[in-house]
Amino acid sequence: MSVGKTVLELEDVNKTFGAVNALTGIRLSVLAGEVVALVGDNGAGKSTLVKIAAGVIPPDGGKIHFDGEVVDFRGPMDATKAGVAVIYQDLALCDNLSVTANLFLGREIQNRVASPLNEEAMESKVLELLSELNVGQIKDIDIKVGSLSGGQRQTIAIARSLIGQPKVVLLDEPTAALGVAQKVEVLKLIRRLADRGIGVVVISHNISEVLEVSDRVVVLRLGKVVANFETKNITSDDVVAAITGSKSFS
């Protein structure tokens, strides 16, 4: 799928926490259908950047453009409504609820307001979504999510982010806790997200995965963007060098 227009753009975004400049002059754009990897050492500002994009915290300076318009997210629900989905590292799944219940958490389908849940409609939609995403390993959607493996839970979390038909999906360390085979499945799923025309941002510490799944790599160092690579043009050494600052790429 070829990349389309810019869905998310951060223009000169700053964020300060007390005496710490968490982010300075961030310029970042994400196109529809591309996977942008956001890398950097601990404390580089990756999480802060994601939180700002997700509306969790407001920027202190600069503008955020979403789908061509300037936006001012007052909270995460604003961002969600606009079409930004975030999957945090803890996944935010309810282990005591089924796959279907988790996927529709907070946006359950009812026939009318204050009427009973339309379980059948939700189940149909879940089955449809899982088959679209080519998720074969999850066969029983009545099963409690707590019984699923790490990779399956990550898959469910990603699938859930799609229920709201987002234009941008941000993933924080999606493969950090996974085994080898599971990592492969999740990376494939991330690629499929982009194939649906979604702009995907992936935070990761794993450079080889980053090179495998992304179209572009943006490197943060001490709150600034120090490099903006096209993945096909670089090697992992380049990325490491940018992260540690041993080489300049701007």
Added chain:
Amino acid sequence: MSNQIKSIKLWFRNQLTADFSVLPVGISLLFLSIIFQTLNHRFLSGENLANLISQNVPLALIATGSVLMLLIGEIDLSVGVVSGLCASVVITLNVTKGWSPLSSIAIGLVIGALIGLSNGFFVTKFGLPSFVVTLAGLLTWQGVQFSVLHSSGTINLPDGFISSLMSTYLSKNLGYLFALVALALYALSILNNFRKRKKANLKARSIQASILKFTVLAVIILGLVRLLNASRGVSAAMVFLLIVVTLIDYVTRRTKFGRNIFAIGGNLEAASRVGINVKRIKISVFILGALLASLGGIFASSRLLAVSTQSGGSDLLLNAIAAAVIGGTSLFGGRGSVWAAILGALVVGFISNGMDLMSFDSETKLIVTGLVLLAAVSIDSVLRSKYRKRG
């Protein structure tokens, strides 16, 4: 044929681990019935069953409230006292001040709701643990109850609407009618589910399991009505309890509000991140729990035909929580069912009643109840971990 057996076995296994399952506690109940009936064949007589039910309607109402609290990961230690306080207010207004029964009950319930509101407020606004807030409540409302009853200590309840709550029985025909209507509604809901799934092109749930469930339920309900009709008949209080529990069960399992309750109990952070209004739901549940406790108190005083400083005290609180837990409610939140709580209350009631029939003293009763609670929770935990599906 083997396919049928396989699907029933699978259903059985699902039921043992399902959150809404009453099977584990149902089995305990069956077990206890057999034991007590063997030891004393008056146990399952109509007369004794009517007694048993009457003794435990108040407990069942309060235990339902306890289940709701536990589901959201909170606890209400003041339920016993709130039931006693509400009853004290209602009967003081009705008997001492001469208010009409309905207005007395209305005020009692309003007070219960306000107590629930205040619990919810302190927990959500100040982030205090409900354990502490309701412990403070337990002491406070106990004091208020004593002062409401100050000069009398005990108020006897003369004949009237409130005393009739626990002494009204359905005629034999009406009893059967109620049972048949209940079964018909249950059958309709099963059929409706099948229809909806077929319409949505979803795989149908096991038909054999539904038939089995329905048959077992029909046998038990009709058998119970028959036994009760041989004595005083089906009590109006029991009908009231069943209607209340059916409604609350429906709300918890079929509405968004109920789904949110389970979500909050399962992962509070996740629930609030998807935009669920956690504060509002917690406060609602606190109010509901206190209201159920208040109702329980009114029925308890109706049964005893009096209210006193003893009302709502002694082991009522612990029995309510024991009933909820025996019924499979997790103390950590997110897992449980109100129907199972009713059965849990029956387990507590069976033990008490069964041992009374055998003239055991109260020390033995306490020990046995404690051990049964421990056994029930252990068995429940073992079954769940053994059969938990691994994806």
